[in-house]
Amino acid sequence: VVVGERRVALITGAARGIGAATAATFAQRGDHVVLSDLDRRVESVEYATSSVDDLAATVASLAADGLSVESAPADVRDHPRLADIVSDVVGRHARLDYLVANAGIASFGTTTWAIDERTWQDMIDVTLTGTWNTCRAAIPSMIEAGNGGSIVLVSSTAALKSLPTIGHYSAAKAGLVGLMRSLALELAPHWIRVNTVHPGGTATPMTENERSESWQASVPGLNETLTLPMPIKRMEPSAIADTIAFLCSDAARYVTGTTAVVDAGALLR
Ligand SMILES: NC(=O)c1ccc[n+]([C@@H]2O[C@H](COP(=O)([O-])OP(=O)(O)OC[C@H]3O[C@@H](n4cnc5c(N)ncnc54)[C@H](O)[C@@H]3O)[C@@H](O)[C@H]2O)c1
Numbered sequence: 070v071v072v073g074e075r076r077v078a079l080i081t082g083a084a085r086g087i088g089a090a091t092a093a094t095f096a097q098r099g100d101h102v103v104l105s106d107l108d109r110r111v112e113s114v115e116y117a118t119s120s121v122d123d124l125a126a127t128v129a130s131l132a133a134d135g136l137s138v139e140s141a142p143a144d145v146r147d148h149p150r151l152a153d154i155v156s157d158v159v160g161r162h163a164r165l166d167y168l169v170a171n172a173g174i175a176s177f178g179t180t181t182w183a184i185d186e187r188t189w190q191d192m193i194d195v196t197l198t199g200t201w202n203t204c205r206a207a208i209p210s211m212i213e214a215g216n217g218g219s220i221v222l223v224s225s226t227a228a229l230k231s232l233p234t235i236g237h238y239s240a241a242k243a244g245l246v247g248l249m250r251s252l253a254l255e256l257a258p259h260w261i262r263v264n265t266v267h268p269g270g271t272a273t274p275m276t277e278n279e280r281s282e283s284w285q286a287s288v289p290g291l292n293e294t295l296t297l298p299m300p301i302k303r304m305e306p307s308a309i310a311d312t313i314a315f316l317c318s319d320a321a322r323y324v325t326g327t328t329a330v331v332d333a334g335a336l337l338r
Contacts, residue, residue, distance in 0.1 A: 075162075076167065077162045079165060080104055082223075085127065090305075104139070105124075105141045106143075107144055108142040111144075113188040114174050114175070145172045145195060146199055147202075148205070163214065164216055168204070168220045171223040173275075177280065180234060196242065197241045200222055212256075219264075219316055223313075226336055228245065229243075230335070264328070293338070298334030
């Protein structure tokens with residue numbers, strides 16, 4: 070792919086949902102987008118995550134619209150693979166401007182203290198360590214390219230409000246805020262900004278599956294606290310993508326270290 074002076078973005082968890090919507094939004098405004106997603110299964114996830122075929126299909130459909138995209142399968146638990154992807158991308162394009170660490174999983178316990186160790190560990194490995202892996206794979210090249218840039222970590226309202234039974238998810242997503250704050254300070258001298266985005270309920274395969282719906286219905290009080298004050302059941306993924314795109318634009322050139330909430334009012338409850 071010949072990219073010229075296009076800005077280059079790497080997005081994880083990009084085969085579908087919020088990641089795919091973000092890839093489409095970036096590509097439509099003229100960025101070159103590298104879409105990454107799983108190349109294996111995550112053991113404790115009870116709904117289908119994306120496959121390499123799903124990623125290929127998403128990339129093919131964006132390419133069919135004439136957009137500048139490429140596919141780079143990787144599990145975010147696999148740091149060497151992420152580092153290879155970054156060095157390949159920067160080798161060809163000589164830049165990496167935007168990094169969206171969006172890959173994530175959901176899993177559902179009955180109480181936080183009784184979550185099994187596999188489920189706890191997978192959540193920390195994918196959500197927290199996977200995001201750190203994504204950042205440490207990309208940051209040296211972003212600094213070296215010398216163009217500044219923007220990093221967005223996709224967290225959740227679960228990092229900021231109490232939700233019963235998913236303390237592992239809340240802990241991992243809250244961990245991203247601490248990670249973001251350290252990185253934002255460390256990278257400010259390089260003109261690289263770092264922010265978290267905190268979606269409320271968004272219509273993606275993570276929420277719109279039988280296991281997630283039955284969990285939401287079975288925990289007392291959960292439906293009430295997750296119901297969005299604005300009159301919509303769940304937000305469309307492109308609404309989250311628009312905020313990520315703003316943070317990854319010159320319009321947000323001094324926005325760093327912030328926790329951007331996009332939740333149709335969910336934190337008000
Ligand atoms: N949907 C919501 O209501 C909601 C709310 C708050 C936060 N989020 C967060 O938004 C992000 C995107 O989720 P989504 O709602 O689009 O769900 P989704 O399941 O549709 O998309 C997540 C993507 O991440 C990929 N993924 C999972 N584990 C991975 C790994 N180890 N390595 C690489 N890729 C991996 C999946 O295959 C999937 O394609 C997640 O971090 C999620 O926690 C979602």
